[in-house]
Amino acid sequence: MQLRLDPNQLDDNRIAAIKDKIAKAGIYVSSLACDGNHIxxxxxxxxRQNNYTAKCIELCGKMGxxxxxxxxxxxRAKPLQQQVDEIVxxxxxxxxPLAEKNKVKILWEPYAGGPNIATGPVGWEALFKAFxxxxxxxxxxxPSHLVxxxxxxxxxxxxxxxxxxxxxxxxxxxxxxxxxxxxxxxxNNERWWRFRVPGYGSVDWKGFFSVLSEAGYSGAMNIENExxxxxxxxxxxxxxxxYKRGFHVAHEFLKTLVPPLKA
Numbered sequence: 001m002q003l004r005l006d007p008n009q010l011d012d013n014r015i016a017a018i019k020d021k022i023a024k025a026g027i028y029v030s031s032l033a034c035d036g037n038h039i040x041x042x043x044x045x046x047x048r049q050n051n052y053t054a055k056c057i058e059l060c061g062k063m064g065x066x067x068x069x070x071x072x073x074x075x076r077a078k079p080l081q082q083q084v085d086e087i088v089x090x091x092x093x094x095x096x097p098l099a100e101k102n103k104v105k106i107l108w109e110p111y112a113g114g115p116n117i118a119t120g121p122v123g124w125e126a127l128f129k130a131f132x133x134x135x136x137x138x139x140x141x142x143p144s145h146l147v148x149x150x151x152x153x154x155x156x157x158x159x160x161x162x163x164x165x166x167x168x169x170x171x172x173x174x175x176x177x178x179x180x181x182x183x184x185x186x187x188n189n190e191r192w193w194r195f196r197v198p199g200y201g202s203v204d205w206k207g208f209f210s211v212l213s214e215a216g217y218s219g220a221m222n223i224e225n226e227x228x229x230x231x232x233x234x235x236x237x238x239x240x241x242x243y244k245r246g247f248h249v250a251h252e253f254l255k256t257l258v259p260p261l262k263a
Contacts, residue, residue: 007055015062030220031067031166032060037115038073039086050094061102067166069107069140071116083117084130099136107140107166112149120151124160142168143203148193154207161215170224171201195226197246199253209257223250
C-alpha cells in the first residue's frame with residue numbers, strides 16, 4: 001500500500017493521527033519514498049533535495065518507518081568513482097547522523113530512469129565498497145527493473161542479499177516481437193517492455209524466493225501493481241475493481257512461492 005506523506009505539511013498532531021489510522025487499519029509501512037538527486041550539480045536544487053531528505057528521515061523516525069527508498073543520486077558529467085565519492089560525502093554529512101538517531105536506513109531501488117547509479121550490480125559494488133560497513137544504506141530490491149535492463153535479478157539478489165532490506169514484487173514482460181524487429185532503441189519509439197504483476201513477466205520468482213529463503217530474509221515484500229491491464233488505479237477517490245483485481249491476481253500467484261517465515 002502507498003501513503004502520500006509530505007514532511008513539509010505534517011505537524012506532530014497530524015503525524016499522530018496518521019499513525020493511529022495506520023495502526024487501526026492493521027497496515028505496516030516498510031518505507032517512505034524519497035525520490036530526487038542528492039548530488040544534483042545545481043547547488044540550489046541539491047540543497048533543496050538534501051533538506052527534504054533530512055526531513056523525510058526525521059518523519060520516518062517519528063512514525064516508526066524503518067527506511068526511505070529512492071535513488072542514489074547522480075552527476076552524469078562526472079566519472080562513476082567521482083559520483084560515488086560525492087554520494088558518500090553528502091550522505092555522511094547530511095543524512096547519517098539523522099539516520100542513526102532515528103534508526104532509519106536509506107535504500108536504493110534499481111530504477112534506471114531517475115538520478116541513480118544504484119541501478120544494478122556495477123553501481124552497487126562501487127557504492128558499498130566506498131561506504132564500507134556503514135549500516136545506514138542498503139537495497140530496495142525490485143527485480144522488474146533489472147529485467148528490462150537485461151540483468152539477472154536472481155544472481156544479483158544472491159550476490160547482494162545481505163544488503164536487501166525491502167522488496168518490491170513487480171514483473172517485467174519483454175515484448176520480443178518488438179525487440180526482434182526494432183531492437184531496444186526503436187526508431188518509432190515503440191514500447192518494447194512493460195511492467196506486469198508477478199507471474200506475467202520474465203522474473204524467475206522461484207529462484208528469487210529461494211535466494212531470500214536461503215538467506216533467512218524477513219523484511220517487507222510489497223506487491224507493486226503497475227500493470228497496464230489492471231489500470232486505471234483511481235475512480236472517484238477509490239481504487240477501481242480492476243486495479244484491486246491486479247493485486248489479487250499477484251497474491252494468488254505469489255502465495256504458493258513465498259516460503260513461510262522461520263520461527
